[in-house]
Amino acid sequence: MNAAIDPAILQEAAGWLVRLQSETLSVADRAAFDRWRARSAAHEAAWQRVEAMLRGFGQVPPRLGGQALRQADRAARRQALRALAGLLVLGPAAWMGARELPWREWRADLRTATGEQRRVALADGTELVLNTGSAVDVDYSPTQRVLWLRGGEILLTTGRDPAPVHRPFVVQTAQGSLRALGTRFLVREEGGRVRVAVFDGAVQVQPARTDSGLVLAAGEQTVFTAREAAAPVAADGAAASWVDGMLAARNWRLADLVDELARYRRGVLRCDPAVAGLRVSGAFPLNDIDASLRLLEKTLPVRVSRMTPLWTTVGPRAAVTN
Known part of the structure; x- marks a missing residue:
């Protein structure tokens, strides 16, 4: 059974996990960890959940890829801690569906955390914009220019290569x-x-x-897998609206809009199936997800409820009774 645990304690457990995997702890630090774990049954349960999560990631190298963690910078480790805390709140079902955690992204050349966007000018004049939770490796050589998309979403405007x-x-x-043409x-x-x-x-x-x-x-535009590419269809001109800090929706299902907003917010943001099919149009700010949720409450018969700071649900508005 996946018993409820205070998200604050789960956050502390995620912090200890990152410290234990990425730092050389003193004897006093180890003792502090033991005291934290023994503080209450909830603390012990939180750590047991950490260990269960690690078992679920069987393909992760021993000590959770400790070498990569030791070399990661502070921003990357903060991103890792947020991801771990979110998974601990979600529980085992989510762990098994989240095997693409940022283990491989921690050492990427360029990356963004949840809710962060980044604009980069590459050496050849190409402009690269990374959306929330994205990671890219850059591999330029005398014969080729290659970007490895490790996860997330990017917008590229290729430059005029100065190479001879x-x-x-x-x-x-x-x-x-x-291959960009x-x-x-x-x-x-x-x-x-x-x-x-493709826009140009x-x-x-x-x-x-x-x-x-x-x-x-x-x-x-198209979508493709390793085996096939779908027939091209008209590109959504608003698909890159996130570059300007907005999410433009035109007759979207509410569930799809909430899923998209969730990419920019820590913790869990979910849509109740009872309102999932409502249709939504409008522009929603990505730098203030709470403002976007308030806008939904004003324009649709929905209510935003928060079980904890890390768990938010968009559900039906309660009927008014006399």
């Missing part, structure tokens, strides 16, 4: 590669598939496990 010899510009993902385009990793939308120029899409690819022209 032409170097193709490629975005590599686990599902395949994207002088362009502005968006790439989003969605679990076992990748979404790409063209992009050649090549799934990893087939010889059949396609070329997307400006105004087109």
Whole structure:
């Protein structure tokens, strides 16, 4: 049974996990950890949940990839702690579905935390914008320009390469590669598939496990897996609105909007199935998710309830009785 544990204690447990994996603790520190664990049954239960989570991540190297943690900078470790705390609150079912935790992202060349966005000018003049919870490795050589999307979402505007010899510009993902043909385009990793939308120029899409690819022209988008790419459809012109700090929704299901807003917020943000099918249109600020939730309450028959600071639900508004 997944008994409820105070999220504050789970947050402390996540902090101890990161410290134990990434720092050389003194004897006094170890004693402090033992005292914390013995403080109450809830503290012990929180640590037991940590250990259960680690067992669930069987493919993670021993000591939770400790070498990577020791080399990670403070921002990356804060991101890790937030991710761990969120998983501890969610419980075992979420751990098994979250095997793409930021273990591999901690050492990425460029990364963003939850709710953070980052704009970077690359050496060839390419502009790269990383959305929330994203990670990219940059691999430029005399013969090629490769960006490895390790997770999340990016918007690229390729520059005019100053190198004397032409170097193709490629975005590599686990599902395949994207070759830019002088362009502005968006790439989003969605679990076992990748979404790409082209706003200027063209992009050649090549799934990893087939010889059949396609070329997307400006105004087109597709999703692809390692085995196939879907037929192109019209690109959503508002798909990159996040670059300006807004989420533009046009006749979206409320459940889809809440899922998208959840990417920018710590903890759990969920939609009650009773209101999941409500349709929503509007522009929602991404730098203030609480303001976006208040806007939903004003425009739809919904109520935002908070069980804890880390658990928020958008549900039906209670009926008024006389």
